[in-house]
Structure formats: structure tokens, C-alpha cells
Amino acid sequence: MINTNFFINILRFTLLVLVQVLVFNRLNFFGFINPMVYILFLYWYPIKENRATFIGLSFLLGLFIDFFSDTMAINAAATVTIAYLRPVIMNFVFGVNLEFQSFKLGNTTKVQQITFLALLIVVHHFVFFTLEIFSFTNLLLILKKALAIGLATLILCLLFSTLFSVKKE
Structure with a gap:
């Protein structure tokens, strides 16, 4: 019998891709802010699961977003990077x-x-x-976009994580 975590992860994967592609890729706050809420999959993925599977799923997640967003594997590269660095980030935060x-x-x-x-x-x-x-001469533009869109993404991800969290009694 297949684990229920498998079905939950497939459901999260599918719903986050659909929400990103159908809703958030069409939003354009202040002319350049498009939140990237699909990162929640990498946040919610179980910690003790197989790392190779996680990196493969992260690549597929980024590739699906790239396919529907026409961004030429940039999302795939970014998601694989944070999937690879996730243990280091977790060790830094949780010790x-x-x-x-x-x-x-x-x-x-x-x-x-x-x-x-x-x-x-x-x-x-x-x-x-x-x-x-892809130009370090535009470093300020990179930082501006990363911080502005990152802040919008963080706010929406926190909103989604509080809305869809399981309450303990």
C-alpha cells in the first residue's frame, strides 16, 4: 500500500502548479510583482524523505512552471538550487x-x-x-526584484500556510 504522504505531496504539487500558473502568473502588482507561491511545496515537503526524490520533484516542479510560464528552465534551476541547499538552510535555522x-x-x-x-x-x-x-551590471535591479517579489511571496506563502495548516488540539 502506498503511503498517504505520497498522495498528499502529489496533491500539493498539482494544486500549487495550477494555482501558480492560472492565478499568480497573471497577477502583476505595481507592474512587476508576480508572487511565486509554488515554493510552498519545497517548504512543506517532509524533512526525513529521500533527498534524491525531493530534488527530482523540485526539478519537475520548476520545469512544469517553466513550461506554462515560458521562462526557459529558470524556475527549474532555482528550485533545484533551493532543494539542494535546503539541508544547509534547515541546519542554520533549526540547529x-x-x-x-x-x-x-x-x-x-x-x-x-x-x-x-x-x-x-x-x-x-x-x-x-x-x-x-544575467548581468551583474544590473545588480540593483536584481536585488529590487528579488526583495519586492520575495516580500510579496513571503506574505502570500504565510497566508496560505496559516489557511491550510492542520490545527492541533
Whole structure:
């Protein structure tokens, strides 16, 4: 029998791709802000799962977004980068608590969760916009877009994560 985590991850993957492609790629706040909420898949993915599977799924997620957004594998490169760097970011944010067998993201503090999500978003957006603009002479434009779109993405991701979180009683 297949694990229920598998079905939950497939559902999250599919819904986040659809929401990103059908809703958020069409939004254009202030002429240049398009939030990238599909990063939530990389945030919500179980911590103790197979890392190679996670990186492969991250590549597929980015590739699907690229296919529908016509961005020539920039999303795939950015998602694979943060999937690869996720253990380092987690070790930085959660420290020694990450080594416990019973570690779960839901058992950490809100500050740690927000810091983890914010670091994923910052790294993703910096890689994405560096590859999109591909010129260090436009470093200020890269930083402007990464910070503005990163802030909008963080706010929407926090909103989605609070709306769709399972409440413990």
C-alpha cells in the first residue's frame, strides 16, 4: 500500500502548479510583482524523505512552471538550487534540533518557520532573477526584484500556510 504522504505531496504539487500558473502568473502588482507561491511545496515537503526524490520533484516542479510560464528552465534551476541547499538552510535555522528523530516543522517556533521560509524564498528569487537578468551590471535591479517579489511571496506563502495548516488540539 502506498503511503498517504505520497498522495498528499502529489496533491500539493498539482494544486500549487495550477494555482501558480492560472492565478499568480497573471497577477502583476505595481507592474512587476508576480508572487511565486509554488515554493510552498519545497517548504512543506517532509524533512526525513529521500533527498534524491525531493530534488527530482523540485526539478519537475520548476520545469512544469517553466513550461506554462515560458521562462526557459529558470524556475527549474532555482528550485533545484533551493532543494539542494535546503539541508544547509534547515541546519542554520533549526540547529541541533534537526538531528532528533521526532523533529517536525510544525513543532518549531513561528519565528523559525518564518525564517526558514524567508531564506528559501530569498535564495530562490536571487538565483531566479540573476539567471533572468544575467548581468551583474544590473545588480540593483536584481536585488529590487528579488526583495519586492520575495516580500510579496513571503506574505502570500504565510497566508496560505496559516489557511491550510492542520490545527492541533
